Amino acid sequence: MDTIQSSNTIRSIRTNKNAVSFDALNKEEEDQQPLSPVARLFHEPGSNIYIVCVIGYKTKLRPDVIKQHLVHTLLKNRRFSSLQVIDEENDSMKWIPTQVNIDDHVVIAEPNPNVESPDKFVENYISNLSRSRIESTKPLWDFHIVDTKTSDTEGTCVFRCHHSIGDGLSLMNILLACARKVSDPEALPTLPGNNKLGHVAKGCSLWSALGVMWNSFVDLLMFLLTALFLEDSKTPIRGSKGSKNSTRRFVFRSVSIDDIKLVKQALNVTFNDVVLGAAQAGLHRYLRQRYNNKNVDVPDNIRCRATIFFNLRATTSIKDLTDMDTNGTWGNKIGYSVLPFDIRLKNDPLDYVRDAHATMKRKKASLEPLFTNYFVKLVQLMFGIKVVGKLNTKVVYNTTLGFSNVPGPQEEIMLFGHKVAYLAPSCYGQMNALFISVASYKDKVMFMVAVDEETIPDPHKLCDDLEQSICDIKASAQTI
Structure with missing residues (x-):
């Protein structure tokens, strides 16, 4: 993947009334943080992986509502409002806070009223995403709105981001932090189990x-x-x-x-x-x-x-x-x-x-x-x-x-202002x-x-x- 050669590029990113600004821009040197070794690994050939999460919705999609929710939820996380900039001296990469234009990250698919199989149209659209990479001149994520009714949904969205931003569980966490229970619009969803993980089986003998x-x-x-x-x-x-x-x-x-x-x-x-x-x-x-x-x-x-x-x-x-x-x-x-x-x-x-x-x-x-x-x-x-x-x-x-x-969540959720029918995460770019x-x-x-x-x-x-x-x-x- 191409990387930005200079942090001066940050100043050239376009903004408008939908843009989100951050005080960190005024103290850039203080807020520059290096990518972790695992995150940096995901930029190497053979490991340059993108995560996709297909979200099926039960209600008709409203792009303006989705954009508003993205601005007030997802962009609060610095990973989604920062560039990944390479340091040529030591081949490291850093997070550089930037201004984000939500219109640069939301893609509305052109509907095809004459399509014979809406399900196949959506499947092909998702598949075609794996042909492309997100330009490094902006934070490495986007959100695709496919306003086509299928056999299971009223519309489909595809959330895509580079694996360096986070792993599957952290990305599921941030999506659910943007969601609320349908039964209780003020409550966060809950995950199955007791929410405690411990990889190694504990034993004192x-x-x-x-x-x-x-x-x-x-x-x-x-x-x-x-x-x-x-x-x-x-x-x-x-x-x-x-x-x-x-x-x-x-x-x-x-x-x-x-x-x-x-x-x-x-x-x-x-x-x-x-x-x-x-x-x-x-x-x-x-x-x-x-x-x-x-x-x-x-x-x-x-x-x-x-x-x-x-x-x-x-x-x-x-x-x-x-x-x-x-x-x-x-x-x-x-x-x-x-x-x-x-x-x-x-x-x-x-x-x-x-x-x-x-x-x-x-x-x-x-x-x-x-x-x-x-x-x-x-x-x-x-x-x-x-x-x-x-x-x-x-x-x-x-x-x-x-x-x-x-x-995933144990109860029905509202995500970005719409009722969810299903969540289906995956990835592409791997060797397998x-x-x-x-x-x-x-x-x-x-x-x-x-x-x-x-x-x-x-x-x-x-x-x-x-x-x-x-x-x-x-x-x-x-x-x-």
Whole structure:
């Protein structure tokens, strides 16, 4: 991505009556803050990633109302009102507060009254966004309004931002900080669970401590081997090195959250275990068809792994917008792991969930995400960001897919003045040809796949397989 060569560019940004000004402009030197190592990593080739969140609305879209809400909510966060400026002397980047013209960030799609399939029109519009990058002469985010009625919505919006602004959980946090409950217009939404996160399983016994040390050692060894040479098996869902530059097709499918909870309670596992198990089952179902087309069976010895990000915060609670820069909620506070995906044939569909539970239980008793987070900082300090970028690219390329699960609000919400039907986050720019993201909203769970169509030409079939896997797993759970 092109970067700004001089902070003088800040003075040339256009403003009008909708512009938001900041006192920080008068004391620029005091307010310049460097990007964190993880945020800086997201500007490197192979890691230059954008997050997109598709928002379906139940009510007719009013662009002027949306713009007003964006000015009074999103722009209160400094990340959305700052440029990312490169320092040529040390190849670092800094946040530079600037004036923001909301019209430069809100894009209203031209409606096509003669379109045969509104759903396909919206899908194509979202896919075409992955062909483009946001110009670095303005804060790296935009908001697209697609005022086209589909089978599920009265209109669709796409919130897009560069991953350097924040990770998935922090971005979901700021969106929900802009939202209010439909049932109580003065109240912030609530996230599922007790809003407490702790990556490493806590235990005071010597045995537990030894287990964490051993798991961490094995995981870090596998991580380093992956960074050096250990590749996943060549399969129909594993892309080439050119996948990062390809257009992505975004397709999503919703399932009932009650079905997930039924399996969760039947097996006494976590919500994430169930969706991870369903993803493994769905991938096996999809691969079985792809291999059958070649008149061969799915091999039993496939090495398939996902890069999965772990939140390193102590809480997921939604904070007020004025607090988000200072209370540790914001930014890229993540570490990632290389997670084995067991996509072999299982006689009992519940075994996919049981295996996912065992794998995640061991991963939670490991310091791998913490070490990978510190590893980025250490290598950048010793060798520079270019080396970090190359190592990260190697790890991601040697795995098969990316996987993410972001908790969403438990109740119906109003966001930017409109009632929300669904939220579906994803990303593009990564090396993997497949990225599966999961987000909950009210009474549904949204599975969204982002695919390189040259590798996975039938993403709707993959979504069908994910949905059918949930049905099979639920049916087995009901027999317990």
